[in-house]
Amino acid sequence: MTPPEYAAKVLTKFQPLLDRTPPRKLFLKDKNIFYIGGDLKFASKTTRDKMDFVRKKGGTVVPVYDPSIVTHIVTDTTPIPTLKALALKSLTEIPDHIPTVLWSWITSGNRGKLEFEWMHAAFSSRIDADSSKRSSKGKEAQFPRQVAGTVSGGVTNSSVIDDDHHPQTPSSSLHPSSAAPPFSSAANPPQRTRHASQQCNGPEGDPLAEYYALAAADQESAESNDSSDGEMPMDEVVKQSRRGFTCDQRNTDNGHCLNQGIIDKLQELMELHKEKLSDHDRWRVFSYSKTIRALRNHPVQIKSYEQARAIKGVGDKTARKIEEIIQTGELRRIDWEKTPDVESIKNFKGIYDVGPHTAYQWYNAGCRTLDDVKARKGGITLTPTQKIGVEYYDDINSRMPRSEAEQIFNKIKPIALEIDPMLFIEIMGSFRRGKADCGDIDILITRPTHDGKTHAGVIRSLLTELHVRQIITEDLATPDNFDGLEATYRGLCRLDFRSRRRRIDILAVPYESRGAALLYYTGDDIFNRAIRYKAGSMGYSLNQRGLFTAVARDPNDRRKKLTKGYVIASETEEEIFKILNVPWQEPHERVRAV
DNA sequence: TGTCAGATCTA
């Protein structure tokens, strides 16, 4: 568990406490305090009293320093211990919107109203730090949107906004500044109807106590090796990386999200970028999805550019967008990206085996609707797979209840076991993650070799049998080798003759690869990419066969492997997690998609 | 400025 996660947990856990005291006395409401007492590892009596005080006044005590969460650092000690507590090497690394104040600032609230932060600045060098600081960054000029119609007849809609020339904010002249309603109305009301509950009391009445030990322990293990850069921590200096690995961070079980308004807008924009063709747009989607995930797990309402910017993965551009959403409730870039092709492209891509390239090809051939495609308008051609995709368009694009996936699997499994009772056959993907609905059925097959036999040949038998029984009805992609230990199959299947068609995938792997295969096939896809990325950053390579070391890559084309490397783990998921220093997560915890 | 996962199947 990472420090921010502790913070998040604590924050959500004690939110209900805020309800008790009359609002006007809660002068620390919305303040997230990181308090630095005398001793880091041990919360002394007075420290605990102070924390209690903070909470009583509506504040939140954050047990671990995370600049994206903390609003105030309260310290009565000198810079050195303070920096140590923050894991920073210089006071200048503290963002300007987080003031470092003395305890006296907190108590000043007792006189009716908190005094100015600068009056209680702990360090003169940071006297200018101010929590009320808002973006006030150099405002970007406004740009007129270019000829709107340029792309419509054009070929490659790649969301061609070169950011240097067309900033995210289209001119208001085109979108007559229709004074949008303040964002607050949309995102504000975290109706606190619940009351403080019993569960909040930990040992000794300090509900945070249990977290200190955990956090401290975790700090050590996390910071000692997992700097997310994979570089050696040279000195004592631990610099706060802005990069982290998505696979390391579980989702916080946020019932409701304080930043839903922001998320909705960014998501809408992301969905538009998904329909574009260029690599640039693909990476934007990658980036936005990261931001959205971060916002989902963020326990605090984002209220400023600075606050947004403090979140890992949120850079200048996105922070500006968030600021716009906060201030106006709108995001003009959405209208910019909402080009006429988006809808057609989205529909075309719904056809199985049609991706961005084919979709635009057809669009440029004059197709606009599915009927156009069916009519082969513009002389377009379809592959056999795509024809199946058109025929079962609706089936393929609907998800099935978990129970149906289970029923189908329960038909398939006995058939497989009849072929070879020693088979290991499991249902994977979203089903294994416990999802209530499944986009398809993913089946993993392998077989122990203790008795000197293998599952060679069973894929052929199984597929044949499933066809005969009309469980599998169409093939989409058949294995390279039907009789090997490795095979991937894709097709359509159905529970019975009156059921919808469902997508089915079968993966067979050698027994030694079962751990890596389980890991891969459980996903989700984002989690896989993240853990593989982490592996790569640590000098390993991870795929469905195993975790490899010493994989040499072509420096010119990094996708090309020069050496296969050596397997160092593949039989269990656990060993792979362990080596990669990824906290163990059950399948249902490996959800990263937004 | 390069990287953001790594593999299989099809045409």
Next chain:
DNA sequence: TAGATC
């Protein structure tokens, strides 16, 4: 090899 998909 590129495109689509897992």
Next chain:
DNA sequence: GACA
């Protein structure tokens, strides 16, 4: 789009 973000980050090293």
